[in-house]
Every structure is written in structure tokens, then in C-alpha cells.
Amino acid sequence: MTHEFKKIxxxxxxxxxxxxxxxxxxxxxxxxSSYRKPGVxxxxxxxDVMIGAVSGGCVEKEVLFQAQSVFKNEMSKLMxxxxxxxxxxxGVLYILLEYxxxxxxxxxxxxxxxxxxxxxxxxxxxxxxxxVFKEFGTFINLNSTSYTFNTHTKEQxxxxxxxxxxxxxxxxxxxxxxxxxxxxxxxxxSMGWEVNVAVTPQENxxxxxxPGIDALLNFxxxxxxxxxxxxxxxxxxxxxxxxxxxxxxxxxxxxxxxxLGILGPIKRREKLLSELLEHDMDxxxxxxxxxxxxxxxxxxxxxxxxxxxxxxxxxxxIIRKTTPLKLKDKLNTI
Numbered sequence: 001m002t003h004e005f006k007k008i009x010x011x012x013x014x015x016x017x018x019x020x021x022x023x024x025x026x027x028x029x030x031x032x033s034s035y036r037k038p039g040v041x042x043x044x045x046x047x048d049v050m051i052g053a054v055s056g057g058c059v060e061k062e063v064l065f066q067a068q069s070v071f072k073n074e075m076s077k078l079m080x081x082x083x084x085x086x087x088x089x090x091g092v093l094y095i096l097l098e099y100x101x102x103x104x105x106x107x108x109x110x111x112x113x114x115x116x117x118x119x120x121x122x123x124x125x126x127x128x129x130x131x132v133f134k135e136f137g138t139f140i141n142l143n144s145t146s147y148t149f150n151t152h153t154k155e156q157x158x159x160x161x162x163x164x165x166x167x168x169x170x171x172x173x174x175x176x177x178x179x180x181x182x183x184x185x186x187x188x189x190s191m192g193w194e195v196n197v198a199v200t201p202q203e204n205x206x207x208x209x210x211p212g213i214d215a216l217l218n219f220x221x222x223x224x225x226x227x228x229x230x231x232x233x234x235x236x237x238x239x240x241x242x243x244x245x246x247x248x249x250x251x252x253x254x255x256x257x258x259x260l261g262i263l264g265p266i267k268r269r270e271k272l273l274s275e276l277l278e279h280d281m282d283x284x285x286x287x288x289x290x291x292x293x294x295x296x297x298x299x300x301x302x303x304x305x306x307x308x309x310x311x312x313x314x315x316x317x318i319i320r321k322t323t324p325l326k327l328k329d330k331l332n333t334i
Contacts, residue, residue: 001039001040001041001164001166002114002166002167002168002169002170003169003170003192003193003194004040004041004052004192005041005166006114006169007051007052007192008024008041008042008043008051008052009102009107009110009111011043011045011051012043012100012102013107015043015045020045020046020047021045021046021071021099021101022043022044022045022046022099022100022101023043023044023067023070023071023097023098023099023100024041024042024043024044024097024098024099024100024138024149025041025042025043025044025054025063025067025095025096025097026039026040026041026095026096026098026124026138026162027039027040027041027054027093027094027095028078028094028095028096028124028126028160028162029093029094029126029128029160029162030091030092030093030094031091031092031094032091032092036053036054036055038162039162039164040052040053040054041054042054042060042063043100044063044064044067044097046071048064050063050064054093054095055081055093059081059093059095062079062081063079063095063097066079066095066097067097069132070097070098070099071099073132074099074150074152075099075132075133075134075152076096076097076098076099076132076133076134076135076136076137076152076153077096077097077131077132077133078094078095078096078097078126078127078128078129078130078131078133078136079094079095079097079130080092080093080094080095080129080130081093081095094126094128096124096126096136096137096138098136098137098138098149098150098153099149099150099152100149100150101149101150101151102147102149103147105145105147106140106142106147106149109142109143109145109147110140110142112142112143113142113143114168114169117168117169117230117232118143118168119165119166119167119168120140120141120142120165120166121140121141121163121164121165121166122138122139122140122141122163122164122165122166123138123139123141123161123162123163123164124136124137124138124139124161124162124163125137125138125156125159125160125161126159126160126161126162127159127160128160133159134152135152135153135154135156136153136156136159137149137150137152137153138153139153167232168230168232169192169193169194169232170191170192170193170194170232170234170258170319171193171194171195171196171230171232171233171234172184172185172188172193172194172195172196172233172234172236172312172315173195173196173197173198173229173233173234173235173236173257174188174195174196174197174198174236174238175197175198175224175235175236175237175238175239175248176197176198176199176236176237176238176239176240177197177199177203177205177209177210178238178239178240179304180238180263180304180307180308181197181210181236181238182209182210182211183304183305183307183308184236184238184308184311184312185197185210185211185212185213186211186212186308187305187308187309187312188312189212189213191312194214195210195212195213195214196213196214196215196216196217196228197210197213197215197216197217198216198217198218198219198224199216199217199218200218200219200220200221200244201218201219201220205218221244221247221248221250221251222247222251224248224251224252226251226252226254226255229252229255229256229257230257231256231257231258232258233257233258234257234258234259234261234315234318234319235252235255235257235259235260235261236261236262236263236295236311237249237252237260237261237262237263238262238263240263242268242271242272245262245272246272246275246276249272249276250276250279250280253276253280253283253284253287254284254287255287256287258315258318258319259292259314259315259318259319260290260291260292261291261292261293261295261296261311261314261315262291262292262293262294262295263293263294263295264293264294265294266293266294268293269291269293269294272293273288273291276288292314292318295311295314296310296311296313296314297310297313297314297317297324298310299313
């Protein structure tokens, strides 16, 4: 959800320059089931533009309608949406609408936290009843400094509290600059992830070759900045060169990404790992065992686009610690 909130802050800055008021909608509670869970947020602009979503599309019009009073009086409001009678979703959503006007210091600290891939905390006060609650709202903690989204929000001794720790944005790091990397970058960006592509200087690639990515890294394998890889980075080794892949693995051996996948058949992977161990017998066994190759799930993928979906599906199962399963066969809630 961090990437969604990052977009909200970015779009708020655009609206601010145009003198357009904004309201933030936060799902703070849920009875039953719903398309999205508590903690999801969306931004509503006074010109009826909405950024993000709190459902699959069925609730947003009602949120837009309810937000109109918040634009006028700047007072927080708790709205409910009962999907049991309208949609058969078997859930009641509790959504807090608050006037959204963060100051410059908050924006600056937020951008610093995002750039340095730090976590931050959000806590929202609310009541599970429809009504206006002037001083209820959200506190955001950035670098040990607490901010509110408007001047009305105060600490509350009554009511409920929804808290959330937002981790650094998920990052997709693609080592290799061929056509399949372009496809993976496209799908990674559509998921809201930060996407970096790494190539060598000899490949003569530019950031424009990978539309929309956040950064292009130009390094020889031996000089690759391993420190940039953290626990929220999914890494795909896809240079299409056996020698390059081996050099990168030698460089990456002390890293701990959330996911490390390599392209190519099983025999190629086994040969790579055997040669890697020959170069360094002291390599951590966990590093070897956590390499996924061939990368991806067996979904019958054939085209580059389908292969990208297969790979990203496996990445999600690893970072979310789940086992692939048809939802119709899942006995408990989804």
C-alpha cells in the first residue's frame, strides 16, 4: 500500500499548485468481507477527480458524494457502506473522510523517507458510526516526527484507533536489458512497484529504452552496487549471457533480496550454481537455496508478456509467503 500512498502525496502536490482542495478517504474498519481491506486509501479532489480506490469500483461514487460536505466545512466524517444489501459482498465498510492539506514539512519528510526506503507509521482515530467528528483524523510519523493532515486533527481519548506501519515500496530489480526486461518492467510498474533496470555500459542502453522505470543502473557486474538491494527488493537475473550471470551471482552472493530468480532451463541453473560453488566454497547455503530458477510459475506461459506474469506471480507468492492455489479450492477466507 505504500506505493498507493506515495501516489496520493504526489497527486496532492499537483492539486495544491492548482488551488484544488482535497479529501482523503481511509478504510478504517470492516465487518465481514470486502474487495479491499482496512488501510486502503484514496484521494478525492474538489473537481471530482479521484486518485486510487477503496473498492473494486462500487463504493467510489458514494465516497465522492459524501466528501462534498468535507470540502465545505473541512470536518472529518465517518461514512459506512453496507455491501450486503447493495452488492452481496457480505461486508460493511467504515470509511473516514478527512480534509487533506499536509504542510510542506510533512511533504519534505515523506519524500525523504521514501527516497531512503524507510518505514513510517499511520494512526487514524474514528468511531464505527455515521457522523461528523471534527477533531478525528490521521497522524503520520516520519523520522520520529508526528504530523497531521490538517489543522483540526487532535489526539483523542475516546473512540477507536486504526494503526498501520507502511514498509518501503516493493522494488523490482531487473539485471539485463533485453526485450523481456521491458515486458517485466511494464508489468512491475502496473503493480505500483518501483522498477530499476541494471545493464553494463557496453550495452549502450538509456532509461528511455524502458518506459516509466525509476532508474537505470550502468555498472560492470564486478562493480554492481549490492548495498542498494534490501529485503523489499525482488531481483531477476536475465542477461541472456551465462558468463554475465555467473559474474553477477558472484557479486550478489552476500545480498539478501526478497526474491532472486534466474532465467533459463534447470540444467543451466545447475551449471551456474556448480561453477559458483567452485569459485567460492564458503558461499552461504541459504543464498543458493533461495535462488529460483527457472523463474516463474507453471501457468502455461508462452509469450514474453505471459512469461512476465508467470514470474511476477511467483515473486508475489514468495514475498507474501503463500502457496499457489485456485481460489475456488481455498476453504477459508481470501
